[in-house]
Amino acid sequence: MLNLDRMAPNIIRELIRKQEITGPTAGMSKRFAQANLVILKKEYAFDFLLFCQRNPKSCPLLDVTEPGSFNPSKIAKDADIRKDIPKYRIYRDGVYTEEVTNITGYWEDDMVGFLLGCSFTFETPLIESGIPIRHIEEHCNVPMYKTNIPCEKAGIFEGPTVVSMRPMSHKDAIRAIQITSRFPSVHGSPIHIGDPSQIGIADISRPDFGDSVTIKEGEIPVFWACGVTPQAVALQSKPSLMITHAPGHMFISDVQDEKLSVL
Amino acid sequence: MLNLDRMAPNIIRELIRKQEITGPTAGMSKRFAQANLVILKKEYAFDFLLFCQRNPKSCPLLDVTEPGSFNPSKIAKDADIRKDIPKYRIYRDGVYTEEVTNITGYWEDDMVGFLLGCSFTFETPLIESGIPIRHIEEHCNVPMYKTNIPCEKAGIFEGPTVVSMRPMSHKDAIRAIQITSRFPSVHGSPIHIGDPSQIGIADISRPDFGDSVTIKEGEIPVFWACGVTPQAVALQSKPSLMITHAPGHMFISDVQDEKLSVL
Structure with a gap:
């Protein structure tokens, strides 16, 4: 059996990308920060980024991708947010429509990924x-x-x-x-x-x-x-399309937990 | 003589608005946070907000105004960033063109104000x-x-x-x-x-x-x-129009310094 708790984040992400891991990520790559994911189209990105900036306790941003880029370069150089999460949820006009294991087919050229810290x-x-x-x-x-x-x-x-x-x-x-x-x-x-x-x-x-x-x-x-x-706030505001991780199925970053402390 | 160091921030801002104070703000409203100001048009706002988010040590955001709003509601409810700073600088295409005491005449409907923490x-x-x-x-x-x-x-x-x-x-x-x-x-x-x-x-x-x-x-x-x-980075990137405070002529917020500590 694989020791997923001690495995490096990039190895875990590879297993997820190959869909060899499709379940919740709790306990995997222990001591590396896991992140919530929200993907929105560019038209909503400024407002959502501003929302996170104004509400840092509930929306602590670990990384925001460049519009159109699926690489969260600040927290995981080689990652692809379209494939490296075990399960995604698709919401249209604020309504949850489907759960998928890969969002390559949903990706649009002006999408922005927001990766938020997790407890x-x-x-x-x-x-x-x-x-x-x-x-x-x-x-x-x-x-x-x-x-x-x-x-x-x-x-x-x-x-x-x-x-x-x-x-x-x-x-x-x-x-x-x-x-x-x-x-x-x-x-x-x-x-x-x-x-x-x-x-x-x-x-x-x-x-x-x-x-x-x-x-x-x-x-x-x-x-x-x-x-x-x-996520709850974004949904309530009914953006035309929003993609998130499925609960418990997080993005595993290359950032060690301890690196996130200010003291 | 007025005791500017003990005066409340809103009173100082009023004196600035009436142009009774036009000099540097160091030492005024002691124990209240002063802020750097950068104003950009909406077309640059997402990139600049993202830049600040990615570089939190040099660009710590205290507040960002809603596009078109001149009120930094998070740090000073009744303030107006077009009038409440003693001196502003206007930059066109990355070139410093003039210094003014009020930017009401320069304000455009899609402008966003960024207020950044100060040492x-x-x-x-x-x-x-x-x-x-x-x-x-x-x-x-x-x-x-x-x-x-x-x-x-x-x-x-x-x-x-x-x-x-x-x-x-x-x-x-x-x-x-x-x-x-x-x-x-x-x-x-x-x-x-x-x-x-x-x-x-x-x-x-x-x-x-x-x-x-x-x-x-x-x-x-x-x-x-x-x-x-x-400011240096924004200038280097030559936005068509950028407005900042003049060095040392800061925005005085209603936030007490000590409220900004995490411990």
């Missing part, structure tokens, strides 16, 4: 600091919620911030704030801690995306801006 | 940590140098990174790295320390911009990516 990067140092991550312990997806915190609007793009939630002890929460503050390009520090109702979450046991996790006696929920925000 | 913000905490800043001691402008470090290209925009230099003791240099790392949105940590020739600076006593300062026995030069980079 996988900060979960590793949290775990290594001895902070248990509940959704990993319970083998499910992280719970995510729409909040009442509006994103800063940019052109056609607007909508609420989506957050991910990790419950932990109060002591671990303080340490988690310190650790994640080091990584502004993968969502950075939390945007809320404690009472969910203050950010418009009516029922913490019913996430809008992902799965519900156990919150133990004495634990506090800690909320980070989530990479689902830009 | 004034991190000099305050350096001084408060007891680190002497030589160009302030010597009452001159900070020395700036073109380096051999290329910026990441984006569309028409490309060129070398410009750095500012502050000489200090080796002990202060370590502390300065810690302090400025807290402020990624105003250039963040240094990009080089020590031997100037390694980054293509032939003669440290002859800066390309600003003034030469004394480097004392036992001191080490510390180099930060500089806000002159984006």
